[in-house]
Amino acid sequence: GSEAQKTNRILIDCIDEQNEQTAKGITHKAIQVAYQQRARVISQFLDAEIGNGGKAIVFTNTKNDADSLCNGGDLNIKAKCLHGDIAQD
Numbered sequence: 001g002s003e004a005q006k007t008n009r010i011l012i013d014c015i016d017e018q019n020e021q022t023a024k025g026i027t028h029k030a031i032q033v034a035y036q037q038r039a040r041v042i043s044q045f046l047d048a049e050i051g052n053g054g055k056a057i058v059f060t061n062t063k064n065d066a067d068s069l070c071n072g073g074d075l076n077i078k079a080k081c082l083h084g085d086i087a088q089d
Contacts, residue, residue, distance in 0.1 A: 039074030046077055 070081040
């Protein structure tokens with residue numbers, strides 16, 4: 001990323017010292033990208049980070065976004081959609 005992105009990063013620690021920390025071997029990453037470039041950036045990122053045969057979970061804001069990524073043909077990786085029907089207050 002750009003120098004501005006590197007210097008403007010903040011850490012939000014919602015777990016602190018609680019027991020619900022991420023399991024060992026699990027890494028969380030967040031990338032801000034233009035909507036039109038998301039499939040290309042996700043494909044490149046996952047290829048660089050986990051390579052062929054690795055596994056990742058990509059979260060989207062909506063089911064439509066997930067379907068668009070999985071079924072749009074723009075991802076250069078094997079992908080499946082998983083929808084969670086969770087009530088939102």
